[in-house]
Structures are given as structure tokens and as C-alpha cells.
Amino acid sequence: MRLPTLRRTRTAEPGILAGTARLDRRTKRLVGRLRPGEIAVIDHVDLDRVAADSLVAVGVAAVLNAKPSISGRYPNLGPQVLVEAGITLIDDLGEGVFQQIREGDVVRIDGNTVFVGDEPVAHGVRQDGETVGKAMLDAREGLSVQLEAFAANTMEYLKQERDLLLDGVGVPDVRTDIAGRHCLIVVRGYDYKLDLEVLRPYIHEFKPVLIGVDGGADALVEAGYAPDMIIGDMDSVTDDVLRCGAEVVVHAYPDGRAPGLSRMHQLGVPAITFPAAATSEDIAMLLADEKGATLIVAVGTHYNLVEFLDKGRAGMASTFLTRLRIGGKLVDAKGVSRLYKQTISGSSVLLLVLSAIAAMAAAVAVSTVGKAYLSLAAEWWDSLVFNLYRLF
Template sequence: MRLPTLRRTRPAEPGILTGTARLDRRTKRLVGRLRPGEIAVIDHVDIDRVAADSLVAVGVAAVLNAKPSISGRYPNLGPQVLVEAGITLLDDLGEGVFQQIREGDSVRVEGNTVFVRGEPVAHGVRQDGDTIAKAMLDAREGLSVQLEAFAANTMEYLKQERELLLDGVGVPDIKTQISGRHCLIVVRGYDYKADLDVLRPYIREFKPVLIGVDGGADALVEAGYTPDMIIGDMDSVTDDVLRCGAEVVVHAYPDGRAPGLDRVHQLGVSGITFPAAATSEDIAMLLADEKGATLIVAVGTHATLVEFLDKGRGGMASTFLTRLRVGGKLVDAKGVSRLYRQSISGSSLLLLVLSAIAAMAAAVAVSTVGKAYLSLAAEWWDDVMFHLQRLF
């Protein structure tokens, strides 16, 4: 497997940095509350690239991690993204940081130490380009172990969900009409914004069923669309989007428990459950396939081993089998924004419009009908000027 080449950066200066602290053990929940210049306090082993991209987009000044940002299980890309964006990363601070720091506290980071109200409350490891490069090199050696665990998880999932995978047993009945249509499934994964933007002509022409997987529903709304369906455990989709009128399918545990269903009902939204051991993006594909979609276009979904591990779930093994099940219906739009970019600039478009106007004017000027209209226009203009001269 070819892994991204790590670009070494200059070590961050151990200067003093201050900001307001925002805390949450779930990074994707915290991102919704963060503001530029604030300090994120998280509990995130192996920060993945999607989480890092969201923190960079918010514009945080620093990230304080109670856990190791790179544990050595595999070469996760999140810490590299944060450091290259100029964000201070201090990790392995310990569980006590969540007791020592409160929401809204003014926090000072100096070197490897965190201060609150002038008192040191935690010490950690300050990451820079060199420390991350070394940790990533060591983590590459852990890929073989993770590959074995991934294979074992895949076999276990096949035993648990063979009826769902082979015969579609357990797929719920839905109101949304999918049979004979395309489905666009959006997950908040790598490059989802750019890929979704490039797909605008496709969406406009084919009008596919728009399915948002948890926060992917927010991504569709942010892009100007209204999702037809929202599928997931409902831990990262916002309240307003849940109320948008889309059909809601709550991802439940195999035993039928669905914690997200309570939240849906509290918002006054009806929802059905889909019990499965797979991930939410996988059950979205399985549902679309079982209900007769002619084509499934996936945005932001996971496809490589590193991405599976980056997702941080043993259940990501289901993705491999789901893709085998869906087969030729699936078109993965990952990276389409890098493959194809619209190259028409504003100046080129203006020149094209002016050229069209000039061509139309020339055609009117040389035709018999055009000359007659020009003569009438000239007489009208003379009348207007004559009346204006009489007024003044």
C-alpha cells in the first residue's frame, strides 16, 4: 500500500498562546461549537484527517488532546494536517485535563504546559514536523497487525450479517421512491465539499435521490440541496436539518437498540430503524441497492485500508463486503474534484458574452429586417432628443 509522503515542517516555536477553551470527548460534536482563535480540548486517539480538516476549517488556535494523537497503530494523517496548518498540537495530556479545565476557561499554552488562572494544570507532548515524521515512520510498522485484525473483523461481520448482505433481510420499508432512479450518498469524508461542488451538473440533470449519512445531510444543505433521506445514528446531524422534511432512518445496533431514535422523536420527527452491525454509510448503500437504485454515487465514503482505520471502527470491515454486494452499481466520486476542474474564468466568460453580443449586432446591421429596425430606432431617438430640446 502506498502511503502519503510526509512533508516535514519547521518545529513550532514554544511561545505563549492564549484562548478560550471548548471541551468535548467527541471531536465532531465539538466542531459545531468552536469559533476561530479558540482552543479545542479533545479526547481523540489517532486524530483522523476528517477531524483535523474540520478543526482547521474552524480556525482553532490550538488542539489539546488528552490521548496520544498518534498511537502507533497505523499512520493516521490528522496530526500532520494540523501542524502544517500552523495549529499548535499538544497531546497525551491525560484524563485529568477534563477535570482541570472547564468550558469557557481562559487557557494559556506555554511550551509543553497548560495553564489555567496562572496555575499549571497539565503537561503533554508538543508535536511538530519532526516528531510527527518519526511517529508516522514507527506507525507504518503496525499496518501488518491492523491488516490481520481487519481480515478477522471482515469474516466476523460476514457471519453476523450474511442474510442482510446476500438476501437483503432486515432492510426496512421506506416511503422514498428509489426504484429506477440514481442515488447520491453523501458522507462527511475526505474532499466531500469539492467533490459535491463538481457534481452539480450531474445532480441538476439526473435529479438523484439525495441521501445524507449523519453529517452528510448537513453537507447537502450547506451546498444548497434538501436531502430526501437522512441515514445514521444521528450523532452529528443538526436539529434544523433533521426537521427539513427528509425521511429519517436511524441506524440501530443489531439487538434493536437505537439511541438516536429518542433524539429524533424529541424533535417531533418520525423515523424508522435499520438494525445492522455495518457502518451507517454501508447501510445507506445496502438500502439503495435493495430498493432498486440503478446507480449509486458515493461522495466522501471510505475506500482504502488507511481510511478504514482512520474511521476508527472495527466495523469498517463491513465496507469491503458492502462494496462487493453493491457491485457495478457503485460509482465512487472520491477525488473527482482533483481529476476535473471547471477551467472557465470570469474574464473568459465575459469575453464570450461580449463576442456573442457583437455577432448579433453585426447580423442585425447587415440584414434587411435589421436595417428597418435600426431606421425605426434612429427615428425614435431623434423624436426623444427633439422633445428634450423643447423642454429645455
């Protein structure tokens, strides 16, 4: 398995840095409150690339992590993303950081120490390109153990959800017309903005059913599209997007509990539930497949083993099996963009222009009005030549 190569990074200067602190144990939820220049206080062991990308996009000044950003279980990609963006990363600050720092406090970072006012409240490990590179190399040794755990999780998930995977048992009825159409499933994951931009010609021509998975619905709206369906646990979708008129499917636990359903009731948005042990992106694919989609295009989803491990969740085994279940129907956006990208050569453009000129000339030559204009043009040309002849 080929792992990403570490590049030269723009390591943050180890000087003094200050900013307003925002705290949350769930990085995905915290991103919605962060503003450029603020300091994110998180509790995220093995920081994954999707979370790191979202922090970089917000423009945080620093990230303070109560847990190790690289535990050594496997080479996760998040810390590399942060240090390459020049964002200060302080690791392993301990649980006490959530008691010592309050929401909105102005904190100061000096070296590997965090201050509130003049009082030091936490000490951690300051990461840079060199330390992250060494930790990533050490973490490669843990891959064999993680692969064994991934295989075990895959078998466990297969036992739990074999009826859903094999026969589509449990897929709810939806009002959105999917049969015989393409489906575009958007997850706010890897390179989703770039993929959506490249796919604009495809979306314009084929008009696929647009399905946003949690924050992927916001991504569709930000790109100028109206989602037809929103699927997920509803913890990262904005209220305005939930009210946009799209059909809402709330991801529920296998026992039927659906924490996101209470939010729908509060907003007055009708919703149905889909109980499953799979991830939200997986149930979106399974639903589209079961309802007769002819092609499923995935944006921002996990599609290789490095990304499965980088997510760091046992549930990612469901993604592996879901892709096996759907088979040739599923195409990742990166593949579509490479296949569908239209290029027109200069010679083709020239040939098109010359063809248009020839067609216009032929039309003028055979029409009565055209012959009259040609006669006038010939007389004007003869007059011009005669006058030039007299001058010289």
C-alpha cells in the first residue's frame, strides 16, 4: 500500500502567538463556530485529513489538541496538513485543558506552553515538519495491526448488515424519483470543492439527483445547487439548508434511535429514518442503488485503504463492503472529472470557423439577394481598382 510522501512544510515560527479560544470535543462541530485567526481547542486522537482540511479552510491560527494528533497506530494525515499550512499545532495537552480554558478566553502560546493571561495552564508537544515526519514513519509499523482490525470489523459488519447489503432490507421508501437516473452524492470530505467545480458540465448535462450527506448538503448550496435529498445524522447541516425543501433522511442507530430526528421536529422539517450500522455516506449509496440509480457519482467520499484507515473508525469497514455491493455503478468524482473533462484543440476551432465561413458564402452565392449583393460588391471592387490605376 502506497502512503503519501511528506513534502517540505511551512513550519510555524515557534514565537509567541495569541488568539481567542474556541473549544469542542468534536472537531466537526467546532469548525462551524471558528473564525479566522482564532485558536481551536480539540480532543481528537489521530487527527484525520478531513478534520485538518476544515481547520485550514477556516483559517485558524493554532490548534491545541488534548490528545496526541498521531498516536502511532497508523500514519494518519491530519497533522501533516496543518504543519504544511503553517498552523501551530500543540499536542497531548491533557484533559485538563478543557477545564483550564473557557470558551472565548484569550490564550497565548509561547513555545509548547499555553497561557491564559499570565498563568500557564497546559504544556504539550509542539509539532513541526520534522516531528510529524518521524511520527509518520514510526506509525507505519502499526499498519499490520490496523489491517487485521479492519478485516475483523469488516466481518463483524457483514454479520450485522448482511440483509441490507445483499437484499436491501431496511431501505426506507422515499418520494424522490431516483429510478433510471444518475445520482451525485456529496460528502464534505477530500477535495470536494475542486471536484464539484470540475463536475459542473456533467451536472448541467445529466441533471443527476443531488444528495448531500450531512455537511455535503451545505457544500451543494455553496456551489450553487439545490439538493434533492439530505441524508445523515444532521449534526453538521445548517438550519437554512435543512429548510430548503429537500427530502430529509435521518441516519438512525440499528436499534432505531435517531438523535437527529429531534432537531427536525424543532425545525418543523418532515423526515424519515434509516436505521443502519453503516456510515451516513454508505447508506446514501445503498439507498441510491436500491432505488434504481443507473450511475452513482461520489464526491468527497473515502475510496482507498489509506483514507479508510485515516478516518480511524471501525465503521469504515462498511464503506469497503458498500463499494463491493454497488460495484460498477459507483464512480468516484475524480475519475469522472478525468473522463468527462472536455478539451477543444486550436485546429478544431479553426476548422469550425472556416466551415462557418464556407457555409455563409455558399448561402449568399445561391440566394437571389446574395447574388445582388455579390454584384454590388464586384462593381465596388472594380471601381476601387480603376481609381487606384488612375492614381498610379
